[in-house]
Amino acid sequence: MRLTGARILMECLRAEGVEVFFGYPGGVVLPLYNTLGEYPDIKHVLVRHEQAAAHAADGYARVAGRTGVCLATSGPGATNLVTGITTAYMDSVPMVVLTGNVARDLIGRDGFQEADITGITLPITKHNYLLMRASEIAPAVKEAFHIASTGRKGPVLVDIPKDVFIEEAEWDGYPQGVSLRGYPIMDVPREEEVDKAAEIINAARKPIIIAGHGVVQSEAQHELVEFAERSDTPVLTTLLGISGMPEDHELSYGFLGMHGHFYANMAADRADVVIGIGMRFDDRAMGRFSDFNPTAKIVHIDIDPAEIGKNFKTHAPVNGDVKETLSRLLPQVELNRHPEWRAEIDQIMDQHPTDYVEEGTELSGPWLIQALAEATQGESTIVTGVGQHQMWAAQYYPYTKQRQWVTSGGLGTMGYEVPAAMGAQFAQDEPIWSICGDGGFQMTSQELQTVADHNLPVRFAIFNNGFLGMVRQWQELFYEHNYHSVDLGQPDFVKLAEAYGIKGVRATTRAEAMQLFRDLESYDGPVVIDFQLEREENVWPMVPAGAALSETIESAEDL
Amino acid sequence: MASRNTIVAHVEDRPGVLARVASLFRRRGFNIESLTVGHCEEPGLSRMTIVVDGDDHQVDQVCRQLFKLIDVVSVQDITYTPMVDRELALIKVSASNFNRREVLDVVEVFRADVVDVHAEALIIQVLGDEGKVDAAVKMFEQFGILEMVRTGRVAMRRGTETTKPPAISDSQQAAAAIRAMLGRRPEGVLPFASD
Numbered sequence: 001m002r003l004t005g006a007r008i009l010m011e012c013l014r015a016e017g018v019e020v021f022f023g024y025p026g027g028v029v030l031p032l033y034n035t036l037g038e039y040p041d042i043k044h045v046l047v048r049h050e051q052a053a054a055h056a057a058d059g060y061a062r063v064a065g066r067t068g069v070c071l072a073t074s075g076p077g078a079t080n081l082v083t084g085i086t087t088a089y090m091d092s093v094p095m096v097v098l099t100g101n102v103a104r105d106l107i108g109r110d111g112f113q114e115a116d117i118t119g120i121t122l123p124i125t126k127h128n129y130l131l132m133r134a135s136e137i138a139p140a141v142k143e144a145f146h147i148a149s150t151g152r153k154g155p156v157l158v159d160i161p162k163d164v165f166i167e168e169a170e171w172d173g174y175p176q177g178v179s180l181r182g183y184p185i186m187d188v189p190r191e192e193e194v195d196k197a198a199e200i201i202n203a204a205r206k207p208i209i210i211a212g213h214g215v216v217q218s219e220a221q222h223e224l225v226e227f228a229e230r231s232d233t234p235v236l237t238t239l240l241g242i243s244g245m246p247e248d249h250e251l252s253y254g255f256l257g258m259h260g261h262f263y264a265n266m267a268a269d270r271a272d273v274v275i276g277i278g279m280r281f282d283d284r285a286m287g288r289f290s291d292f293n294p295t296a297k298i299v300h301i302d303i304d305p306a307e308i309g310k311n312f313k314t315h316a317p318v319n320g321d322v323k324e325t326l327s328r329l330l331p332q333v334e335l336n337r338h339p340e341w342r343a344e345i346d347q348i349m350d351q352h353p354t355d356y357v358e359e360g361t362e363l364s365g366p367w368l369i370q371a372l373a374e375a376t377q378g379e380s381t382i383v384t385g386v387g388q389h390q391m392w393a394a395q396y397y398p399y400t401k402q403r404q405w406v407t408s409g410g411l412g413t414m415g416y417e418v419p420a421a422m423g424a425q426f427a428q429d430e431p432i433w434s435i436c437g438d439g440g441f442q443m444t445s446q447e448l449q450t451v452a453d454h455n456l457p458v459r460f461a462i463f464n465n466g467f468l469g470m471v472r473q474w475q476e477l478f479y480e481h482n483y484h485s486v487d488l489g490q491p492d493f494v495k496l497a498e499a500y501g502i503k504g505v506r507a508t509t510r511a512e513a514m515q516l517f518r519d520l521e522s523y524d525g526p527v528v529i530d531f532q533l534e535r536e537e538n539v540w541p542m543v544p545a546g547a548a549l550s551e552t553i554e555s556a557e558d559l
Numbered sequence: 560m561a562s563r564n565t566i567v568a569h570v571e572d573r574p575g576v577l578a579r580v581a582s583l584f585r586r587r588g589f590n591i592e593s594l595t596v597g598h599c600e601e602p603g604l605s606r607m608t609i610v611v612d613g614d615d616h617q618v619d620q621v622c623r624q625l626f627k628l629i630d631v632v633s634v635q636d637i638t639y640t641p642m643v644d645r646e647l648a649l650i651k652v653s654a655s656n657f658n659r660r661e662v663l664d665v666v667e668v669f670r671a672d673v674v675d676v677h678a679e680a681l682i683i684q685v686l687g688d689e690g691k692v693d694a695a696v697k698m699f700e701q702f703g704i705l706e707m708v709r710t711g712r713v714a715m716r717r718g719t720e721t722t723k724p725p726a727i728s729d730s731q732q733a734a735a736a737i738r739a740m741l742g743r744r745p746e747g748v749l750p751f752a753s754d
């Protein structure tokens with residue numbers, strides 16, 4: 001059967017089981033939009049800015065555990081995706097990004113709305129394609145989904161010139177498999193590597209696990225818990241590893257890093273064996289590399305061989321998928337008990353709890369997250385922006401289920417909170433809580449219209465401190481209180497929501513907030529909540545930039 | 560200690576592959592001394608010989624990051640394996656009736672070839688490993704080098720060992736073969752990275 005390139009692309013998406021994708025039209029993708037009506041089973045969500053299309057696909061992917069898809073036109077449409085693609089790349093989120101380009105004979109001639117998007121995205125995609133024939137579409141899309149969703153996951157971009165959408169090619173069904181010689185699947189670890197890791201783990205006296213995003217992506221929570229229990233190893237997560245370990249488990253000791261829990265940072269610093277699982281020993285998590293626990297032996301399990309040994313000397317490198325590796329490691333892990341070590345950390349935890357909630361009636365960030373946790377029984381999916389509100393949401397909400405926590409960790413993209421929550425809401429029915437900064441919210445609030453269009457029950461909780469709070473905190477602590485360009489003017493968020501036909505509410509006291517949580521239980525449309533926070537609250541604890549984990553401070557007096 | 564390392568990579572012969580490799584080197588700040596690419600025994604693949612400056616850890620990262628590119632089929636660090644390496648230089652030396660004889664003497668010593676003759680100049684082709692070409696260039700400098708071009712290094716392992724990518728369709732075996740290639744130098748313990 002001969003089909004146009006546009007139809008072939010849609011047939012491919014259907015074969016991949018894509019149920020929703022996020023896009024924005026323009027000249028060169030019109031042949032594609034012309035066919036969308038014939039594929040009603042593949043929902044196209046019209047966003048209001050292409051950056052949001054990419055973040056929405058990313059949010060959807062993280063919550064659904066499937067590959068997210070977005071689409072943009074050539075030139076400005078494609079370049080608007082860049083922040084969203086980079087966000088996904090840094091956090092290894094599986095995504096297929098579709099872009100149109102100018103007709104083949106105009107490529108390279110600076111035609112109207114031509115952008116070299118494959119060139120631009122070279123360093124921010126796992127792989128990309130510029131397709132010059134309609135017959136290349138099916139194999140390339142098959143490869144794109146395969147590459148995006150296997151190994152260390154990530155975004156793959158497919159760029160299709162306008163006339164390739166129109167050109168016809170033979171369609172004889174979606175390709176069954178791929179043949180990518182330079183891309184073997186490295187899920188299964190080498191036996192000798194597993195043996196070596198087991199040996200070090202079994203001999204450890206003060207072991208610690210640092211679980212990263214790989215645990216969540218591999219959906220290995222069950223294996224992680226079993227491994228931790230068998231070896232009696234306390235578990236810390238990275239910022240992105242949150243939700244990989246159920247936080248109500250007695251071996252869960254929170255997350256480590258710049259604003260991680262004090263006891264988590266100390267535990268990592270004092271361990272004799274550090275077992276990194278599906279993580280990349282990033283500087284925000286580890287503090288100053290040269291002073292991170294120099295005597296610890298490091299076991300590093302990761303799907304990406306290039307991450308192993310990148311930042312730290314590794315005593316037992318294990319290259320493999322987290323779930324696969326843990327299930328092979330488990331039988332070799334001896335039943336162990338480390339009561340003294342556990343007691344040591346418990347004591348630090350008792351002395352330095354993460355509990356910076358002050359008495360009073362004013363809304364404080366930590367209090368608000370705790371109240372939200374109570375109101376939602378800790379069961380909600382939380383999406384955040386970047387800044388103080390993000391750190392409070394990481395510190396105070398008790399995550400127990402994988403994929404319950406969605407945040408831009410690697411790139412730290414403000415403005416992620418609105419579109420990512422919107423996209424994530426397409427993956428589940430229960431309302432998503434989007435914890436927004438008043439700054440970040442203003443970066444992408446145009447998507448309230450998309451939210452209204454689809455009547456998505458997202459709760460946009462704006463942590464409104466009237467500041468670019470995290471930057472203000474740095475100016476206060478490290479730049480002699482010299483506030484510059486952080487005092488943020490803002491619209492009336494309630495009126496703004498109403499302008500979009502969305503319910504807008506405000507809370508200025510704790511009592512009001514509690515009432516609001518109760519009221520919302522029976523409301524199933526979108527809501528914007530303007531939580532007016534204490535303006536100059538700081539996030540504690542903190543590892544000052546460039547300091548070691550052992551130098552974690554708990555208040556400005558420690559500086 | 561930074562030193563020169565020789566890496567051989569096989570890549571799919573597709574448009575844009577060189578840009579991908581170059582982009583990676585630029586982005587990660589790898590220090591490339593030379594990169595030579597051309598056809599090899601297998602149609603559809605190109606073979607790159609890459610000379611990089613760096614310590615063990617950096618070379619290890621180069622190999623591993625390179626292999627992450629989908630179009631890169633194999634990467635092997637052959638710095639410490641017995642190999643033959645060659646580079647070629649074309650050197651335009653000013654030579655007139657006065658000194659042509661002297662120039663030709665040097666040509667002979669290096670077993671180089673004269674590939675173009677002009678009343679005022681010669682083009683000399685020197686073939687050899689880097690050291691030999693360096694030495695030749697140095698000698699020709701006394702006559703005045705008008706222009707020079709050097710290819711990068713090409714290299715091949717000695718004996719029956721090859722750097723050819725595993726021709727394996729079974730993904731598991733391919734992974735094993737690739738791990739064996741990537742794991743050669745840093746096996747087990749890796750050096751510390753600097754901040």
Ligand SMILES: Cc1ncc(C[n+]2csc(CCOP(=O)(O)OP(=O)(O)O)c2C)c(N)n1
Nearest residue numbers: 387388389412414437438439440468469470
């Ligand atoms: C796109 C982008 N621009 C700038 C920054 C730098 N930055 C990090 S946190 C922050 C302040 C965020 O303010 P807000 O959204 O109000 O959150 P708060 O810290 O007040 O909770 C800024 C400007 C960033 N992370 N992302």
Ligand SMILES: [Mg+2]
Nearest residue numbers: 438465467469
């Ligand atoms: Mg703010």
